[in-house]
Amino acid sequence: MARRASSFARAFAGLWRIDEMDQSNDRDLDLLGPAHITFTGKDGGELRFLAIEADLDVRYGARDGDACAEFSWQGFDDGSPCSGRGWAVFGTTGQLVGHIFIHKGDDSGFIAMRG
Numbered sequence: 001m002a003r004r005a006s007s008f009a010r011a012f013a014g015l016w017r018i019d020e021m022d023q024s025n026d027r028d029l030d031l032l033g034p035a036h037i038t039f040t041g042k043d044g045g046e047l048r049f050l051a052i053e054a055d056l057d058v059r060y061g062a063r064d065g066d067a068c069a070e071f072s073w074q075g076f077d078d079g080s081p082c083s084g085r086g087w088a089v090f091g092t093t094g095q096l097v098g099h100i101f102i103h104k105g106d107d108s109g110f111i112a113m114r115g
Contacts, residue, residue, distance in 0.1 A: 006042075008062070008067045008069070009042055012039040012096075013039050015036050016112035017034060017036050017115055018035035018036055018111075021109065024049070032053060034048070035048055035049040037056075038056075039069060045071065047086075051077050052076070054083075058071040066090065067089065067090060068087060070087045071086055071087070072085045082102060086099055087099055094114060096113070096114075097109070097110070097111055
């Protein structure tokens with residue numbers, strides 16, 4: 001069943017450059033190319049940071065009245081299969097603020113800017 005893109009999905013749509021992560025050295029974020037989280041269409045996207053490249057499965061909604069994107073992800077970490085989950089909300093000054101969890105592994109907050 002095809003789902004229609006919600007206004008929340010349209011608000012998150014596009015590439016967001018990950019500038020900071022709590023648990024990573026910022027200069028290492030771009031190991032495989034520019035670190036980013038991208039939201040595409042109604043429920044998809046991609047994620048890249050450090051040695052991780054992954055596809056997203058996204059659900060949009062609200063937390064405490066604010067737009068929120070919650071996602072699971074599946075991909076590779078330096079060639080080894082990995083997966084996890086995460087969420088993102090709009091922060092101040094146009095930032096995207098969220099948290100990424102690696103299944104049975106580390107987790108980290110992140111800040112991203114559009115573009």
